[in-house]
Amino acid sequence: MAANKRVLMLPGDGIGPEVMGEVRRLIDWMDRRRSVTFDVTEDLVGGVAYETHGAAISDNTMDLALNSDAVLFGAVGGPQWDNVGFDVRPEAGLLRLRKDMDLFANLRPAICFDALAQASSLKPELVGGLDILIVRELTGGVYFGEPRGIEDLPDGQRRGVNTQVYTTDEIRRVCRVAFDLATKRDNRVCSVEKMNVMESGILWREEATWVHENEFVDVELSHMLADNCGMQLVRSPKQFDVIVTDNLFGDMLSDVASMLTGSLGMLPSASLGPADGSGRRRALYEPVHGSAPDIAGQGKANPLAMIQSYAMMLRYSFDMSEDADLVERAVRNVLDSGLRTSDIMQTDMTAVSCEQMGEAVVMELDKLAA
Ligand code: IPM
C-alpha cells in the first residue's frame, strides 16, 4: 500500500515545522485508527535548505518531490534571509516546486466556519456560511514571465522589469479545472482579469469564454475586473462560487478572501498538475499563510490551515473523501467547542497553543471514529 502513498514533507521555516508537527499527529492517528500508512520522507526547503545547501531547494529534494505522490509544504521565509541573492531566497524553493512539478492549478477554498463568523473583520451576516473557491493559475503570468530583471540605464537610473504573459493553453487548462470544480458546487464561475488595461487580460477573457462555450455551457460564467473583484469580496463575498484568475491577482485576492474566514491561519490550499494517463496529478498541499517569523517557536501558530491542507491531500491525491470529511468535521467540532489559537481568539473562548489545537483535533477524530 505504501508504494502509492509516498508523501514528501517539507516543513520549511518559521511556523512551518510547528504546524507540520500537528499533521504528523494526524498521520500517526490515521496509521493507528484507519490502517492507512503513508510512506513519509521529510526534507528541507526555504531558508533552512539555503543554510544547508546554499539553495532554497536542492536538486535531490526536487527529485524526491517529482517522485512523490503528494508534497506537504509548510512555509518558507524569514527576515534573516532578506539579503540573500534573489535566486536563492527561500521563496525561490516554493516557486521552483510549483514550476518544475507543473502545478498550474491552485485551489484556495475560503470557507467561514459558523463558529468563526464573529472573528472576521467583516460583519458576521456578510461572511456566515461563506463557501467560495479561488482557482489561481500558478505557473505562469508575471511570476515567471520573461524578460525580467533589474538593469542599469546609461543615465545612472535603474529599471526593473517583469512580464505578464499568458498563452491560450495556459488559460484554458486552468479554466477547465475551475469549470469542472464548479459542476460539483454551485455551478458558477467568475473569471477575473484586467482586460481594460492589459492585452493578456483580453486574451484571458476570450479564452475563458471559449472554454465555457465549447466545453462547459451548462456552467454559469461571468467576468469581473480584478479591482472590482477585490471590492466585491469585501462588499458581498457570498455572491461568488468559483473565482478563476491569474497568478498575481489570485495571490492578492486569496489573501483578501482569507480575512473573510476569520484568519489567514484558516486557509488551506492544493496545487495540482496535469492529469497523467491514469488520472493522477502531481500535487502539493500548503497553508496559504506564510512563515510568520514574529510568532515562530512560541506555540502560537494556528495549525488548522495545515491540517485542512492535509485533508485536501486525502481528497485530491488519495481519493479518501471519507477521511477528508472526517478531518474537516473534527476541525469544525473543535472550533464549535470554543478552542481558539491566538489569531482567532474571541471573548469567552478558550485560548490554546498550536499543539493543544492539534491534540484536540485528534481527540475529536477519536470520538467521531468510535
Ligand atoms: C502564496 C505566497 C507566495 C506567492 C510567496 C511565498 C512566494 O504569497 O502562496 O500566496 O506569492 O505565491
Ligand code: MG
Ligand atoms: Mg500570497
